[in-house]
Amino acid sequence: MAQPTDQDLISNWQDEPAPLLPILHAFHRRDGYLGEESLRAVATALRIPLADLYGTVTFYHHFSRESGGHGHPRVCTGPICAQHGAQALLAALADQGATPMPCAGRCDAPIPVLVGDQVWTGHGDEQPALPLAATPSPLPPPNPAGSPECVFAHIRTPGRNTLAGYRATGGYQALRRALQELTPADVIEQVRASGLAGRGGAGFPTGVKWQAVADAPGAPKTIVCNADEGEPGCFKDRALLDYDPFAVIEGMTLAAYATGATRGFIYLRYEYPATYHLLAQALAAAREAGYLGPQILGSDFSFEIYLRRGAGAYICGEETALLNSLEGRHPFPRNRPPYPVTHGFEGLPTVVNNVETLASVPPILRHGPDWYRALGLGEQAGTKVISLSGDIQRPGNYEIPMGLPLRTLLYDWAGGPLPGHTIQAVTMAGLSGGFLAGDDLDVNLDDPSLRRKGTFLGAGGIMVFDDRRDMVQVAADAMAFFAHESCGKCFPCRIGTQRLHERLDGGGPSTWEAWQQEVADLGRTMRALSACGLGQAAPMVTDSLVRYFPVQIQAHLAARPADQVQHEKE
Missing domain, CATH: 3.10.20.600 (Ubiquitin-like (UB roll))
Incomplete structure (x- = not known):
């Protein structure tokens, strides 16, 4: 079978909204990398200046510019995998061209290795040699206290991630009720009364956000599911999408009905390739059954969801950087105001909600806001x-x-x-x-x-x-992550994360008083002047390290080589 041509790959996506990322992924899979001719073809077709396209492509971690790079192993070196021998596994795979990657969302089953579009689990210092073994996403363990659950209430039911299994456990009852019995304003009021707030980090009241989009002028309005779960140590969204995808799809559809949106996107992190295929199947099944598309369940309400896969960039978890990424722009965070509720995707009113937030909506509408509050x-x-x-x-x-x-x-x-x-x-x-x-x-x-x-x-x-862990080293690794993932747009974050990492990794003053003062000054500047949450939050690592582990820091300073200390004095 002949390989698809450049025009084939482009035309498959060119007429859909947010086409750049899927087109780049198609070229990346076909060729194993993004070559100059491919980028020129994409730039011409989408009318993107070639220099801008190069800047965007090279910003992402997982788009390779070297032949065969797509198939080279990428080994997670996140905080947990680092404690399980990630460097040893990286060395064991060096002859295959292995490279490190930031936390890949498998902290519950280290160490993940991404090879092409497959995730494998390797062993570090315990078993540094091959072979690697493929593993599924672990199910959430049973609730040991018997506490009532919302999003996990049925997730362990076999077949829950199929449409039949989802409907058998209450799925789509909320959407049917909303379309038959509730106005859009009623849906927003129930979400507001429940007290549901964003579960992706910011904690903004969901009902307030939906109301703002419903009230905002401009169309078409958009629902974006932020599934770019890039924060180290977080892997909840993967479990929800793997085992309960229709809950997220139904939640997005309810959000669209409530706000008047007609289109939606699921922006999924690159490191979840199996989840991507599962979501694609779930969206197709929902569309075929009449839960997506035109005139949903025989109503006048229409809504479509498009699946888009990121390419590896922590900053895309920030909602405005994510929107820029969807639009094919360089994924810098935007200056705010204006906010996405009025100027989101393509400058139009947009809801951006986390996976867990959206999955919470169907049970809230089934059981009522008082039920959710009481949990x-x-x-x-x-x-x-x-x-x-x-x-x-x-x-x-x-x-x-x-x-x-x-x-x-x-x-x-x-x-x-x-x-x-x-x-x-x-x-x-x-x-x-x-x-x-x-x-x-x-x-x-x-x-x-x-x-x-x-x-x-x-x-x-x-x-x-x-008690085995060196907390200064843990903090140094954390700050190295923030320095690597800083988008570079603003000076305080770009330089501040690097300077804090240097001071945790043996640089800076050698005396405790001077070191502490310098680190505190850097942190204050970053918190006050950084453009987004990355630069504002990164100093919390050093602040808390100083608060809890001054003795460990002082021991690190005392252990610095004598020639380095002498150089500082000079």
């Missing part, structure tokens, strides 16, 4: 999925009631530290919330409680580090 503890509404990984006996995704004590999750639900060890620290919000340690582990998992400890819940990734 939380105390004054907290609803539930939150926590991705737990690292030095813990039972890693995985846990749907907890908002307000659950952290120690209850760590010790009662997840079994506590590994035998013979103690928990030294945990990270919050993946990496973005920095560390918690000592007495501050006595905290409830809700934003008001965590803010009082100087951190936040964010997307819900918690990584555990026991």
Whole structure:
């Protein structure tokens, strides 16, 4: 069978919205890399200046510009995989052209290796040699406390990720009810009354966002599912999309009905290739059954969803960078205001919601807002999925009631530290919330409680580090990640992350007082002047390291080579 021509690959997507990424992926798969002739063809067809296209393509991690690069192994070197021997596995695969990649969202089953469009799980220092073994996405472990769940209530039911299995467990009842019994304003009011807030990190009230888009002038309006789960230590969205894709699709469709949107996008991170194919099948099944497309379920309401795959860039998890990526632009974050609710995709009103947020909507409309509110503890509404990984006996995704004590999750639900060890620290919000340690582990998992400890819940990734770990090295690796992933648009983040990494990696002043002052100054500047959340959150790593582990930092400073200290004095 003849390979498709350049024109074939372009024409397959050219008439759809947001065509650039799927066209680039098609060329990348066909040729194994993005060559100059291919980029010229794409630039001509889409009327993109060639220099701009080069800048965009080279911004992404996974678009190779070298022949055969698509098939070379990429080994995760994220915080958890680093503790499991990622460097040893990288060395073992060096003869195959292996390269490192940032956290790939498999912290519950390290170490992921991406080869072409397949994910394999390798072993590092335990078994550095091949072969590698393919593994499916682990199911969330059963709720050990018997607490009521929202998004995980039926996820363990066999066949839930098929349309028949989804409908058998209550799927699409909410959409049918909405179209038959509720106005768009009724849907928004139920979501608002439930207290549902964004589960991707920002925590903005979902009903308020939907109302703003419904009220905004301009059409067509758009629903975007942010599935670019790039925060290290977070892998909840993968589980929801793998085992409950129709819940997310139904949630997007309800959001469209409520706001008047007619089109939607699922923006999926590159490192989830199997999830991409599963979602494509789910969208096709929903379309064939009348749950997507024109006149859904015989109503006057029409809505279409397009699936788009990212290409590896942490910053695309930020909603405005994601929108730029969809539009085929360089994925820099946008200046705000204006906000996406009025000036989103193609400058028109747009809802951007996280996977977990959207999956929460169908059960809320089935059971009512009071039911959802009651799932939380105390004054907290609803539930939150926590991705737990690292030095813990039972890693995985846990749907907890908002307000659950952290120690209850760590010790009662997840079994506590590994035998013979103690928990030294945990990270919050993946990496973005920095560390918690000592007495501050006595905290409830809700934003008001965590803010009082100087951190936040964010997307819900918690990584555990026991007493074997060098926390200065963990912090250095974290800051290296932020420095690598900074988009470079703003000076405070681009330079600040690099300077903080240098100071964690043996550079900067050698005295504790001078080192601490310099790191604090850098952090203050980044928080005050960075253009987006990456630069504002990265200093939380060093702030919390200084707060909890000054002795370890001082030991690192004392161990610096004498010639380096002498050079500083000179």
